[in-house]
Amino acid sequence: MSEIFLGQTSDFAEGDYRIFAVDGVEVGVFRVDGDLLAWRNHCPHFGGPVCQGRVFNRVSETVTAERTTDGLCFAGERHVICPWHGFEFDLRTGRHPGDPRYRLQKIELSVRDDQVFVRLP
Amino acid sequence: MNKIDRQPGSPHELPKIGIRTDTRDILAHAVEQSRELADYFVVDIDAHVTETAFWSEVTDRIDNDVIRHMAKSFQDRVGAPPGLLNIQAGMNFQDVYGRIQHQAQLAEPTPTGGPHRQTILTQRAMDSMGIDRMVVFPTPMLTLGMHPQPEIETALGTAFNRWLIERVLPDDPRLAGMIYLPFNDPDGCCKVVEEFAGKPGVIGFTVTSTRYKPVHHNDYMRLYAMIEETGLPLAFHAGFHWGDESMKQVNRFLTMHAISFAYFNMIHLANWVINGLPERFPRLKMIWVESGLAWVPFMMQRLDAEYQMRTSEAPQLKRRPSEYIREMYFTSQPLERSNLKLTEATFEAINADTQLLFASDWPHWDFDLPAAITTLPFLTEQAKRNILGLNAARIFNLEVPKHKLTSPASPPSAAVTA
Ligand code: FES
Numbered sequence: 339m340s341e342i343f344l345g346q347t348s349d350f351a352e353g354d355y356r357i358f359a360v361d362g363v364e365v366g367v368f369r370v371d372g373d374l375l376a377w378r379n380h381c382p383h384f385g386g387p388v389c390q391g392r393v394f395n396r397v398s399e400t401v402t403a404e405r406t407t408d409g410l411c412f413a414g415e416r417h418v419i420c421p422w423h424g425f426e427f428d429l430r431t432g433r434h435p436g437d438p439r440y441r442l443q444k445i446e447l448s449v450r451d452d453q454v455f456v457r458l459p
Numbered sequence: 460m461n462k463i464d465r466q467p468g469s470p471h472e473l474p475k476i477g478i479r480t481d482t483r484d485i486l487a488h489a490v491e492q493s494r495e496l497a498d499y500f501v502v503d504i505d506a507h508v509t510e511t512a513f514w515s516e517v518t519d520r521i522d523n524d525v526i527r528h529m530a531k532s533f534q535d536r537v538g539a540p541p542g543l544l545n546i547q548a549g550m551n552f553q554d555v556y557g558r559i560q561h562q563a564q565l566a567e568p569t570p571t572g573g574p575h576r577q578t579i580l581t582q583r584a585m586d587s588m589g590i591d592r593m594v595v596f597p598t599p600m601l602t603l604g605m606h607p608q609p610e611i612e613t614a615l616g617t618a619f620n621r622w623l624i625e626r627v628l629p630d631d632p633r634l635a636g637m638i639y640l641p642f643n644d645p646d647g648c649c650k651v652v653e654e655f656a657g658k659p660g661v662i663g664f665t666v667t668s669t670r671y672k673p674v675h676h677n678d679y680m681r682l683y684a685m686i687e688e689t690g691l692p693l694a695f696h697a698g699f700h701w702g703d704e705s706m707k708q709v710n711r712f713l714t715m716h717a718i719s720f721a722y723f724n725m726i727h728l729a730n731w732v733i734n735g736l737p738e739r740f741p742r743l744k745m746i747w748v749e750s751g752l753a754w755v756p757f758m759m760q761r762l763d764a765e766y767q768m769r770t771s772e773a774p775q776l777k778r779r780p781s782e783y784i785r786e787m788y789f790t791s792q793p794l795e796r797s798n799l800k801l802t803e804a805t806f807e808a809i810n811a812d813t814q815l816l817f818a819s820d821w822p823h824w825d826f827d828l829p830a831a832i833t834t835l836p837f838l839t840e841q842a843k844r845n846i847l848g849l850n851a852a853r854i855f856n857l858e859v860p861k862h863k864l865t866s867p868a869s870p871p872s873a874a875v876t877a
Contacts, residue, residue: 342470358470391558423826
C-alpha cells in the first residue's frame with residue numbers, strides 16, 4: 339500500500355496523540371519525548387480502539403533494600419490505556435507490561451521534510 | 460456520532476474517547492465484530508442501567524410519604540450521595556482512576572422528546588454489539604442489601620422496579636428486567652412478586668447477592684414457592700463489598716473485586732444446595748449472575764467431597780451437590796480465559812452447552828463482548844448459538860426471530876472415527 343500523508347510534524351504536539359482512519363485501517367500517532375510513534379488502533383485483547391484511550395505514565399512501586407515498599411509512584415514510561423477494559427501498552431515497545439502475549443501492532447511511520455507519513459498494512 | 464470516512468486514501472481523524480463520547484463511537488469496533496452474528500440470536504442476560512443518573516425519577520416512585528421526603532432532602536445537598544442510598548467504599552474505583560471512561564460516566568448527548576435517555580444509551584450498546592435482547596440490572600443498588608434499614612431497601616427496591624418498567628422498558632420491547640427483591644424483608648419480597656409478576660418486560664426476579672442473609676431460612680419459603688409458581692427464574696446477582704470484615708485486609712480494588720464478586724454467590728449457592736432447596740423447589744430456575752465461572756467447578760468438587768463424608772448434615776439431598784449445580788444456570792461474564800484448558804474444563808463441568816447464558820455487563824469496566832464466546836476454540840457452532848442466546852430463549856420463553864438460526868447453517872462435518 340502506498341504511503342499516507344497525515345500532516346506536518348508541528349501538527350503532533352509533544353505528549354499528545356492523534357488517531358486516523360484511512361481505507362478501513364486505523365492508526366494512532368503518539369509524540370513521546372520528541373519521537374513520533376505509530377500503532378494500529380486495534381487492541382490485541384478484544385479489538386478495542388486502544389489508541390483512542392487515555393495516556394498515563396506507568397505506575398511503579400519502589401521496594402527498598404529491606405524489601406519493604408515505599409508505596410506507589412509514577413515511572414517515566416508512557417502507557418496508552420485501551421478504553422474498553424484498561425489493558426495498558428508501553429508506547430515505545432507496544433508491549434503489555436505484565437503479559438507478553440499482548441502487544442500492539444506497529445505501523446511504519448516516516449518523516450520527510452517535516453511531513454509525517456505512515457505505511458498501512 | 461462520528462462516522463469513519465470511507466473516502467479512499469483520505470485520512471479521517473477519530474476522537475479520543477472520554478465520558479462524552481457517543482456509545483456508538485466507543486463500540487465502533489464491536490460493530491465490525493457483530494457482523495458475523497447477523498444470523499445469531501444474541502441475548503445479553505446481564506447489562507446495567509445507572510439508576511442514580513435518574514435518581515429523582517426513582518425516588519418519586521417511593522410510596523411512603525416520609526421516606527420519599529427523606530430521599531428528596533438528601534438530594535439537594537452538595538456532594539451528597541443520592542438520597543438514602545448506601546454508596547459503598549470502592550464504587551468510584553471501578554474506572555481505574557480515569558483509565559476506563561465508559562465506566563466513569565456515560566455523559567454523551569441524547570435527543571430529547573423520544574425514548575428515555577437510559578433506553579437510548581442501552582439501545583446504542585445493543586445495536587453496536589449485535590445484541591437482540593438485553594436484560595438490565597441496577598448498578599449502585601447492587602449493594603442495597605447492606606443498607607442498615609430494611610424498610611429503606613424495600614422502599615427503594617420497589618421504586619426502582621416501578622421506574623424500570625414505567626420509564627425504561629416500555630420504549631423498546633427488546634429490553635427486559637429481572638425485578639429487584641428487597642430480600643431483607645421476606646414479606647416485602649412476596650408483595651413485590653404480587654405487584655410485578657406478569658408486567659410487560661418482567662422476565663424474572665433478582666436477589667442482589669451482597670448481603671448477610673441465610674437463603675435457606677424458613678422465612679423465604681413462601682417467596683420461593685410464589686416465584687416457582689410464576690415459572691420465572693430467580694437470579695442471584697453478585698456484587699462486591701469492601702466493607703466486609705474479610706475484605707478489610709485486602710488493599711487493592713483488584714484483589715477485593717476478584718474475590719468479593721464470587722464470595723457472596725459461593726455462600727448463597729452452598730446454602731441453597733446443602734439445605735436441599737433444589738429438592739423443595741424442583742421447578743424453580745436458578746441463575747447465578749456476574750461471578751464468572753471458575754468458582755463453580757471449585758464449589759462442585761468441594762461440596763461433593765464434604766457431602767460424601769458428612770451426608771448426615773445434608774439429609775434432603777438425594778444426589779451429589781454437583782449434580783444439582785449442573786442443573787442451575789450461570790451467566791458468562793466476566794469469563795475467565797487466561798488458561799483455555801481450564802475454561803474448557805469449566806464449560807464441561809457446568810454443562811455449558813445447555814446451562815450457560817451470555818452476559819455483557821455493559822457499561823462496566825470488565826464487560827464482555829459476544830466475541831468472548833465466539834472465539835472460544837473448543838466450542839461447537841451449536842454450543843456458541845446456545846450460549847449466546849438459544850439457552851436464554853428456552854429458559855425465558857423468548858421468541859427467536861425467523862431470520863435467526865437455531866442451528867448451524869451447514870451440519871457439522873461427520874465425526875472422524877479412529
Ligand atoms: S479490547 Fe482492549 S482492553 Fe479489551
